[in-house]
Amino acid sequence: MTERILEFPEPALGSEPMLLNLGPQHPATHGVLRLICELDGETVLKVTPDIGFLHSSFEKLGEYRTWNQIVPLTDRMDYLAPLMYNCVYVMTVEKLMGLEVTERCKVVRVLCMEMDRIFSHLLWLGTTAIDVGAFTPFLYAFQERERIYDLHESYTGARITTSATRIGGMMADFPDGWTDSLRDFMKTLPKTLDEIESLLTTNAIHLGRTLDIGVISGEDALNCGFTGPNLRASGVDYDLRKDNPYYDYETYDFDVPIGENGDCYDRYLVRMEEMRQSLRILEQALDRLPDGPINVADPRVSLPSKTDCMNDMESMIHHFKLITEGIMVPAGDCYFAIEGSKGELGMYVVSDGGDKPVRWRIRPPSFVNLSVIAKLAEGHLVSDLIMINASLDIVLGEIDR
Amino acid sequence: MADEGGSAFDAVEQGPGASQDDAGTPRGGDGDPSSHPSVTALQSRFGATILHHEVQAGDQHVVFVDPARNREVLEWLKDDPEQRYDLLADVTAVDYGGGKPIQIVYQLWSVGHKRALRVKCELPLDDLTIHSVVELWKTANWLEREVYDLFGVDFGGHPDLRRILMPQNYAEGHPLRKDFPLRGRFSRAEQTRRALSQDYRDDYTTELLEVGGAPGLAPPEPDDLTEEAEDTP
Numbered sequence: 001m002t003e004r005i006l007e008f009p010e011p012a013l014g015s016e017p018m019l020l021n022l023g024p025q026h027p028a029t030h031g032v033l034r035l036i037c038e039l040d041g042e043t044v045l046k047v048t049p050d051i052g053f054l055h056s057s058f059e060k061l062g063e064y065r066t067w068n069q070i071v072p073l074t075d076r077m078d079y080l081a082p083l084m085y086n087c088v089y090v091m092t093v094e095k096l097m098g099l100e101v102t103e104r105c106k107v108v109r110v111l112c113m114e115m116d117r118i119f120s121h122l123l124w125l126g127t128t129a130i131d132v133g134a135f136t137p138f139l140y141a142f143q144e145r146e147r148i149y150d151l152h153e154s155y156t157g158a159r160i161t162t163s164a165t166r167i168g169g170m171m172a173d174f175p176d177g178w179t180d181s182l183r184d185f186m187k188t189l190p191k192t193l194d195e196i197e198s199l200l201t202t203n204a205i206h207l208g209r210t211l212d213i214g215v216i217s218g219e220d221a222l223n224c225g226f227t228g229p230n231l232r233a234s235g236v237d238y239d240l241r242k243d244n245p246y247y248d249y250e251t252y253d254f255d256v257p258i259g260e261n262g263d264c265y266d267r268y269l270v271r272m273e274e275m276r277q278s279l280r281i282l283e284q285a286l287d288r289l290p291d292g293p294i295n296v297a298d299p300r301v302s303l304p305s306k307t308d309c310m311n312d313m314e315s316m317i318h319h320f321k322l323i324t325e326g327i328m329v330p331a332g333d334c335y336f337a338i339e340g341s342k343g344e345l346g347m348y349v350v351s352d353g354g355d356k357p358v359r360w361r362i363r364p365p366s367f368v369n370l371s372v373i374a375k376l377a378e379g380h381l382v383s384d385l386i387m388i389n390a391s392l393d394i395v396l397g398e399i400d401r
Numbered sequence: 402m403a404d405e406g407g408s409a410f411d412a413v414e415q416g417p418g419a420s421q422d423d424a425g426t427p428r429g430g431d432g433d434p435s436s437h438p439s440v441t442a443l444q445s446r447f448g449a450t451i452l453h454h455e456v457q458a459g460d461q462h463v464v465f466v467d468p469a470r471n472r473e474v475l476e477w478l479k480d481d482p483e484q485r486y487d488l489l490a491d492v493t494a495v496d497y498g499g500g501k502p503i504q505i506v507y508q509l510w511s512v513g514h515k516r517a518l519r520v521k522c523e524l525p526l527d528d529l530t531i532h533s534v535v536e537l538w539k540t541a542n543w544l545e546r547e548v549y550d551l552f553g554v555d556f557g558g559h560p561d562l563r564r565i566l567m568p569q570n571y572a573e574g575h576p577l578r579k580d581f582p583l584r585g586r587f588s589r590a591e592q593t594r595r596a597l598s599q600d601y602r603d604d605y606t607t608e609l610l611e612v613g614g615a616p617g618l619a620p621p622e623p624d625d626l627t628e629e630a631e632d633t634p
Contacts, residue, residue, distance in 0.1 A: 019612045036605065038612055048609060052566040059551075060576055063417040064583060096458045222487050222512065225540025238488075238512050334458035335508050335519060337490065348506070350495050356417075363491040363508070371543040400566060 017045055020382070024053050028131050028386045031396030035373070035385070042381050047374045051367075054400035062360035066326030067093055070360060072163045077362065077398040079160045080123050081116035081341045083152070085398075086165040088338045091246065092347040093167050096334035099301065104292045105169050106247045110285045112164065113338070114278040115182070118189070119148045120341035120393075121271045121278075128268070128390040129200060132209040137196045144192050147185050154178060167327055168302055169295030179286055186279055193275060200268070210265035214376040214388035217262060224375065225368040228343030229270045230392060234262030240339040254280050264391040271393070301327050326355040335363075342366050342393050362401060366394040416582045418498060437462040439484050439518050447474060461519060468505070468522035472532040475520065478509060479537050486511045486518060489538035492545055494552040498579025503552060505531055524554065533559040551577040563606070570603045 020037045023029040032053040038046040058077060062070045074089045075082030087109045094101060101109075126141030149159045155178055156162040156171070164171055200206045216226070221234040231238055239256040241249040257273035259266030295302050303322055308315035331353040337346030343365030350359040369392045376392075377385045440462055444451050451474075453465035466474050478486045486509035495504040502523040509518045522531060533556035534541045545556045546565040553575035556562055564571060572595070573586040585592060602610065 017612050019609060036609055050604065055566045057576060060583065098459060223539050225489060225538065236512065243515050332457045334461060344490060346491060348491065348493060358497060359495045361493045367543065368540055
């Protein structure tokens with residue numbers, strides 16, 4: 001019996017490429033992302049990303065909602081930095097209306113945005129570390145994230161779906177003692193970052209998995225639309241907080257870390273340093289947080305006080321019209337972008353003068369960053385593809401919108 | 402929009418309706434071109450190709466370009482040393498509804514000069530074609546695919562113009578058009594039927610299906626097709 005089997009010649013090993021589906025249900029894709037990989041052995045010949053599994057047509061839904069009703073849609077896109085999305089949306093509409101928010105509101109929004117930059121980078125740090133086998137940084141990072149969740153919750157009442165902004169201000173001012181809790185958090189975070197850095201920055205395994213993996217030159221990165229930490233890791237000095245400042249970012253003292261090689265390791269270094277720089281901005285913002293009203297006193301957007309409504313006919317009508325009709329935004333269009341945690345986060349709104357937008361468009365940083373993965377992963381191993389995907393810091397809610 | 406006395410849910414069945422602005426496509430007042438160096442340079446170089454210039458939201462310069470020459474103008478904006486718009490931040494489209502042309506919107510940013518410019522091309526509804534700019538900026542690849550997917554604009558010369566957010570076999574049209582109802586064009590029953598009868602092969606491009614060593618992914622033999630057709634009532 002055995003002899004007869006042995007008589008068959010050994011089949012020639014096929015050398016044709018193989019197709020491998022990574023995802024859509026896979027922890028290393030950081031969301032519902034499907035990567036169709038064409039492999040030669042373990043080498044990636046070609047990656048074709050397939051997206052759209054989380055498509056919720058937010059932009060279409062926005063055309064059915066009044067201007068303020070869109071705010072809750074924005075935090076559901078990037079649930080890793082919800083306050084950032086809340087802020088950029090209202091900042092775009094305010095710019096179109098020519099509305100200048102109060103000084104306190106500006107600083108409050110800077111605090112929100114920088115806090116969520118750390119929030120988002122911490123998630124990236126933990127999940128990327130775990131992708132290359134380091135479990136401990138994941139736990140450390142998530143412990144710190146949990147404290148930002150608590151800060152979100154005590155300010156907005158929600159941990160993820162914050163919906164904290166309104167056109168012309170915020171839904172509320174910080175509760176008593178909130179800034180003290182933020183300061184407590186800021187005291188311990190640098191220590192945690194040091195601990196994580198001591199585990200990763202000079203770790204031989206981490207270096208082996210990230211050095212010279214997924215390299216992209218500065219010129220290519222810009223041509224491919226990379227923005228944010230990914231672009232800066234390739235050595236291009238482009239940060240909207242410095243290059244096109246909003247909310248007095250030019251008066252804050254902070255550095256923009258720039259990488260050299262544009263590989264996964266530089267992307268790691270840039271994000272680590274960005275968290276420390278965000279802490280510096282938070283420190284300065286807390287020091288200068290001015291007193292005063294948080295909402296503008298502009299009749300186009302702000303409700304009259306309850307006392308006025310009860311005593312004064314005009315105020316009551318005004319209140320009624322703002323509630324039933326919503327805010328009217330003058331005709332025109334406006335593109336406004338901030339330095340998001342993942343790159344240039346822009347919003348483009350078109351109004352015809354009515355209570356709803358004609359078009360509301362999100363310039364999605366993750367979407368554009370992910371489109372480069374095919375170029376980055378070519379010729380690398382499958383295991384490197386995982387690291388490259390992680391190093392891009394994508395969030396599928398915003399890619400699919 | 403919904404008629405007097407109509408339900409708020411009418412819009413869900415009918416689409417958001419055309420923009421209410423009677424004056425046609427909303428346009429800001431003509432801006433002063435001299436306040437933006439690229440606009441004056443564009444006007445003196447391309448003349449009548451630059452159809453219109455306006456300033457929006459206080460300081461945002463918008464240039465309307467003849468769609469037939471969009472590539473030429475954008476290439477010059479990218480490569481001319483005085484302009485150097487090296488970052489194509491966004492490509493998107495705007496549909497105002499009511500038969501008005503669809504606008505293609507390019508958001509440009511020059512990292513060196515720290516300047517922004519918005520370029521728009523208006524496409525009539527009966528000829529939704531425009532040159533692709535993928536060869537200039539690779540960013541445009543996915544962004545143009547998205548505009549094709551959601552608005553149905555055909556980008557000539559695009560290397561891989563497929564749907565990107567919606568499924569490849571989506572047959573209800575282009576969702577961000579104003580005449581597209583929020584709940585879709587098909588009945589709920591038809592949508593369910595289609596969702597349940599999806600073929601996994603639709604998720605792969607023809608090229609990928611031809612990659613060897615992918616068991617079960619080969620295209621069906623012609624015989625199978627006829628059998629399938631007979632089985633389906």
